[in-house]
Structure formats: structure tokens, C-alpha cells
Amino acid sequence: MKRCLMILLAAGVMPGVQGGDRVYTADQTSNTVSVIDPATNKLLGSIHLGEDVPTALLPLYRGELLVHGLGFSSDHKTLSVVSIGSNSVTLIDTETNTVKGKIYLGRSPHEAFFRPDGKELWAAVRGENYVSVIDPIRRKEIRRIETANGPGMVLFRPDGRYAFVPSSFTPELDVIEVSTYRVVARIPQVSPFSPNLAVDQDEVWLTLKDSGKTQVVSAKPPFATTAVLETGPITNHVTFLSNPNGRFAYVSVGGKDQVLVYRRVQGSTPQLVSTIKTGDLPHGIWGSGDGSRVYVGLENGDAVQAIDTGSNEIIATIPVGQLPQALVYVPQATSSDRGTANLKPLEHAAEALHLTLAAPEGSGSTAHASVSINSLGLIDSLQIAATGLTPGSRYRLVLVGGTEPQDLATFTAGIGGVAITQTLGPLKRVVAGSHATAPLQLEVRSAEPGASQVVLQQARPIVDQQ
Numbered sequence: 001m002k003r004c005l006m007i008l009l010a011a012g013v014m015p016g017v018q019g020g021d022r023v024y025t026a027d028q029t030s031n032t033v034s035v036i037d038p039a040t041n042k043l044l045g046s047i048h049l050g051e052d053v054p055t056a057l058l059p060l061y062r063g064e065l066l067v068h069g070l071g072f073s074s075d076h077k078t079l080s081v082v083s084i085g086s087n088s089v090t091l092i093d094t095e096t097n098t099v100k101g102k103i104y105l106g107r108s109p110h111e112a113f114f115r116p117d118g119k120e121l122w123a124a125v126r127g128e129n130y131v132s133v134i135d136p137i138r139r140k141e142i143r144r145i146e147t148a149n150g151p152g153m154v155l156f157r158p159d160g161r162y163a164f165v166p167s168s169f170t171p172e173l174d175v176i177e178v179s180t181y182r183v184v185a186r187i188p189q190v191s192p193f194s195p196n197l198a199v200d201q202d203e204v205w206l207t208l209k210d211s212g213k214t215q216v217v218s219a220k221p222p223f224a225t226t227a228v229l230e231t232g233p234i235t236n237h238v239t240f241l242s243n244p245n246g247r248f249a250y251v252s253v254g255g256k257d258q259v260l261v262y263r264r265v266q267g268s269t270p271q272l273v274s275t276i277k278t279g280d281l282p283h284g285i286w287g288s289g290d291g292s293r294v295y296v297g298l299e300n301g302d303a304v305q306a307i308d309t310g311s312n313e314i315i316a317t318i319p320v321g322q323l324p325q326a327l328v329y330v331p332q333a334t335s336s337d338r339g340t341a342n343l344k345p346l347e348h349a350a351e352a353l354h355l356t357l358a359a360p361e362g363s364g365s366t367a368h369a370s371v372s373i374n375s376l377g378l379i380d381s382l383q384i385a386a387t388g389l390t391p392g393s394r395y396r397l398v399l400v401g402g403t404e405p406q407d408l409a410t411f412t413a414g415i416g417g418v419a420i421t422q423t424l425g426p427l428k429r430v431v432a433g434s435h436a437t438a439p440l441q442l443e444v445r446s447a448e449p450g451a452s453q454v455v456l457q458q459a460r461p462i463v464d465q466q
Contacts, residue, residue, distance in 0.1 A: 016290030022094065022333035024079060025284060025297045025304060026067045027321025029374050029381050033067065033081055034304075034320035035097065035343055038288060038295070038329065041306050041316035045343025047097050049083065049090055064088055064102075069153075070284075070326040071113035071121075076333050078136070080112045080121055082326075089123055091136065094333035097342040101139040105132050110168070110195070111153040111326065115178065116160040124151040126168050133181070145181050148172040150192075155199040157219055164219075166194035166206045173206060173215075175223055185223045190215050191415065196237040198249065202266060205249055207235045212416045214238060214251055216270065227269050232256045233387040233418045234281070237326075239294065240264075241287030243309055248273075250294050250307075252282035255387035255418055257370070259285065259296055261312055274312040278305055280354055280370040281385050284327030297324035300372035300385060302352045321346055322374040323383060351375040353428050357386070357444060358459035369456050371442060373428045380428040382408065385420045386444060386456065389413035394447040395455060397423065399430070401440035410447055 023036035031050035036043055050063035065085030072079050078100065079092040089112045091100040107127030114121050114136070121134040130144040131154050150169030156162070156178065163176040171192045175185035191211035198205045203226070204217040212235050216227040233255030240249055247264040259282055261274035281300035287293065287309070294307040297320070304327065306316040333339070353373040359365035367388035374381045384397060393413050399406040411421040433439030444456035 016292050017288055018332060020332045020334045020336065020339065021289065022330050022339065023286070023295050023304065024070055024328050024330065025320045025324035026070050026081060026326045027323060028066050028068050028325050029322035029376070029383075030346070031064060031067050031083070032321040032346070033070075033079070033092070034324065034346070035339075036295075036304060036318055036320070037339070038293065038306070041318055043318050043320060043346075044340050045097075046321055046346055047092060047342070048344055049081065049099075050086070060086060064090060068325045069109070069111040070328045071111065072328055072330045072333075073114045073136070074116055074118045076330050078114075079328075079330070079333075080114065080123075082109050082112050082123065084108045084110060084126075087127075089121065089134065091139070094330060095335065095339075095341075097339075103134055103139050103141065105141065106130070110151075113153075113155055116156055116158060122154045122156075122163060124154045124165060126150050126152055131163075131165060131176070143181065145176055145183070147174045147176075147183065148186070152193075152195045153197055155197055155204075157199055158201055162219070164197060164199055164204050164206075164217075166197055168193050168195060173204070173217065173223075185221070187217055187223050187225065190228055193414075198238045198240045200240055203264070205238045205240075205251075207231070207238050207251065209235055210414045210416050210418070212253075212255070212418070229262070229270060231260055232258065233416055234385060234420070236283045236299075237285045239285045239287050241291040241294065241309065243291030245310070248309070250285055250287065250296075252278075252285045252296055254281040254283060254299065254385060255368070257282065259294070259307065276307060276312055276314065278314065279303060279317065280356075280372065283325055286327050286329040288329050289331035293329075295327055295329055297327040299323050299325065300370045300383060301354060302372065302374065319346070322352065322381070323372065351428075353432055355431075355442070356459045357384070357442060357456035359388070360454055360457055365455070367444075367456055369444065373431060375428060376424070379424055379426055381422060381424055382427050383420065383422045384409075384442075384444075385418075386413070387416075387418045389417045389419060389455070391415050391417050395419070396445045396447045397421070398443045398445050399427075399440050400443050401438070405443075408442075 064083035069082030110126040112123035148170040193210035232253040262270040279301035283299040369386035
């Protein structure tokens with residue numbers, strides 16, 4: 001037994017992580033699903049679901065736009081991929097990495113998960129006010145369950161009795177009785193914007209991105225709130241896992257580039273036991289089947305980081321597509337250790353610039369931002385995620401260093417002083433500079449009437465990832 005363990009470690013394979021396991025990310029800007037082998041922590045390739053921008057801005061007769069959400073079937077053989085720009089759920093065969101079918105829904109669905117018995121696929125239609133119930137065999141919507149406006153996600157209690165649906169626009173968590181398709185409880189959320197939750201037989205944890213909190217609710221009637229945790233700005237996703245050390249929740253906090261680890265003990269307030277520093281803007285997060293690892297996607301880092309849950313240290317960083325959103329770990333997704341059929345390389349989707357903006361020296365401000373500039377062929381997509389701003393105030397993202405400052409985008413900080421916005425343009429080469437020209441700089445300035453002070457400015461050397 002000891003010799004077998006030594007062989008596995010020498011090969012870079014953690015005990016419990018199998019060759020057929022897969023990690024998937026939904027890459028919003030490149031419109032891809034990246035496929036990782038966790039046994040080697042290597043990118044195997046990507047599944048291309050749509051065209052790159054600017055082609056995707058033309059009439060969209062085929063292909064998907066803004067690949068964003070992920071779920072998987074109880075037999076681990078079907079991946080459900082939500083594209084919020086084309087209002088679709090794509091079903092992918094995990095064995096062959098091919099599309100089995102597509103279902104088009106209402107405005108801007110966000111996440112879709114299968115019932116534990118596998119009979120139905122439920123999708124939260126965030127641009128409207130309902131959960132779409134889908135027959136995955138006939139690949140068609142068969143009913144709608146009305147919820148609070150802006151349902152962000154739907155997950156089931158493992159026994160399949162209840163489904164939990166937080167809202168992105170209304171401070172309400174809805175509890176649906178699965179057998180009757182009725183909302184049987186409406187639980188107040190601490191703040192409106194919840195994009196994600198984790199569920200087991202005992203608890204529901206929902207992240208509150210706008211206020212930087214995580215709310216803990218009992219998974220049993222009367223579904224009382226048992227704790228509200230101050231997790232930090234841009235609290236994104238949460239996942240549960242169990243291992244010989246206990247039961248834990250891992251929470252990605254994008255505004256601090258951290259994953260927080262909480263010990264979960266029945267009947268007690270969760271205890272923060274570890275803070276893990278990650279790359280830029282951690283977003284999607286999921287644990288391995290055996291609880292030995294957690295994988296987190298870096299939205300502004302175009303990468304996935306693997307965390308050893310024994311030491312709570314990062315053991316690998318794996319490049320993926322552009323702006324990864326949701327992430328799932330699917331045990332035994334394929335029977336083949338290679339499992340690379342029909343996968344394609346990322347190509348120019350792997351080209352990116354990453355930089356940080358910080359408050360001017362001496363300002364006393366704690367404001368901070370990460371920026372990702374991704375290649376889209378002839379043009380680039382820029383995303384900025386800022387924290388420490390004044391809630392409700394307006395700001396301008398400005399390109400400076402030339403003859404005149406150039407406004408790139410305007411945005412308003414949310415209730416937690418955070419903001420995420422995007423813009424398009426030929427920006428990568430301009431910001432990076434060339435042998436003949438000095439690079440221009442990015443700044444964030446106040447856009448309030450009569451104000452133009454610099455709030456954030458470029459703070460560190462540019463990292464060019466090819």
C-alpha cells in the first residue's frame with residue numbers, strides 16, 4: 001500500500017483523484033468550456049460553443065454567446081452549459097466532449113442543475129422571474145415555476161425533496177417543494193444580489209455579491225437563517241466538501257483575491273480556519289469528489305488554481321479560456337484517462353494582459369481594482385473589477401498618457417462599494433506599448449458633477465500571458 005502511494009505521488013496524482021475525473025470552466029468571453037484533467041492538473045483543451053467577438057456581435061443564427069453557467073447530471077455523463085447572451089442551455093456528452101442538444105429559454109438564464117434523480121433539468125432564468133423545468137431527453141421546457149424576480153441559481157437538497165433559489169434582484173431565497181413544484185417558503189436575503197449557493201441535507205449557504213456577505217440558512221423547515229458571515233467584497237461562489245479533517249465551506253472572494261475556509265459543525269456558528277491568497281478575481285469554485293482538493297477559477301486571471309485541502313495551499317495554476325465564470329468538478333466524467341476527443345486548443349483566447357490599479361499614494365483610500373485585457377482577434381475585451389469605492393457614486397475608466405485623456409467606460413459602485421464593468425477596443429497593444437511607443441496608462445476618476453479626481457491608477461508592471 002505504501003509503495004502504491006509513493007508511485008502515485010511521484011506521478012503527480014493525488015490519492016482519490018481519478019484519471020477519468022474532469023474540471024470544467026465556463027469561459028464567458030471566449031465562449032468556450034475549458035476541460036482540465038485534475039489527475040495531472042493540465043488543460044486538455046476546450047469545447048468551442050460560439051464565435052469570438054466581434055463575429056458574435058453579428059446576427060447570431062448559430063453558436064452561443066457569453067458562456068457562463070455549469071451543472072452536471074447525477075451519472076456524471078452530461079454537462080449542462082448556460083449561455084446568458086444566447087438564452088440557452090447546451091447539453092454536452094462528457095465522454096466525447098460533443099454537443100448532444102440545446103434548449104433555448106427566456107431572457108438571460110444563469111445556472112442549470114439536474115434533479116438528483118436525473119429526470120429533470122432546472123434552469124434559473126435570471127432575466128425573468130421563473131425556474132424553467134426541462135425534460136433532458138426530449139430537450140424541451142415542460143413547465144415554469146414562478147419565483148422572486150431575478151432567480152440566480154437553483155440547487156437541490158441531496159434527497160431531492162427541496163430546491164433552493166436565491167435572487168439576484170430581490171432580497172428573497174425561495175424554497176420549492178420538488179414533488180409539487182410549489183414555492184413553500186420565502187426567506188429574506190440580507191441583500192438582493194445572490195449569484196450562487198451550496199446545499200446539503202443540513203444547510204444552505206448563499207453568497208451575497210453586492211454586500212460582501214454569506215448567509216447560512218437551515219435546509220430544513222422552517223428554513224431559518226442561522227448565521228451571516230462578513231466574507232468580503234465581490235463574494236462570488238461557495239462549495240462544500242468533507243474530508244478526514246471535518247466538514248468545510250470554501251468561499252471565493254473576488255475583491256480580495258482570497259478563498260476563505262470555514263469549518264462547519266452542526267449547531268455551531270461556522271468558524272474561519274484559513275484564508276488562501278489566490279490570483280486575480282477568484283470566481284467559480286468546486287471540491288473534488290474525495291474532498292482532497294478544491295478548484296477555483298480566476299475570472300481576471302484566465303486560469304484555474306488547485307488547492308490542497310490538507311494544507312490549504314495552492315498546488316497548481318492552469319491556464320483556461322477568457323473570464324472563467326462557473327466551475328464544476330465532475331468525478332468519473334469519462335472512462336478514458338485521456339478523454340481528449342473533439343477538444344480544441346484555446347488559440348488566441350490564451351492571450352491576455354493582467355494588471356492592478358491602486359489608490360494614489362497618500363490618499364488614504366483602500367480602493368483597489370484588477371483588470372484583464374483579453375484578445376478577441378482584431379480588438380480586445382477589457383474587464384475591471386473595483387472595490388473600496390463610494391457606494392452609489394459614478395466613475396470613469398480613462399486611458400491617459402496621450403494628448404487627451406480617453407474615456408473607456410462609466411460605471412456606478414454598488415451598495416458594497418464594488419463595481420465590475422467591461423469595454424471593447426484595440427486596448428492590449430496600446431496599454432502594453434511597443435518598441436516604438438511608451439504604453440498608455442489606465443486610471444479610474446470620479447464622474448460625479450464637478451469632480452474629476454483620480455481614484456485609482458495603474459500600480460504594477462503588466463503581466464502578458466501568451
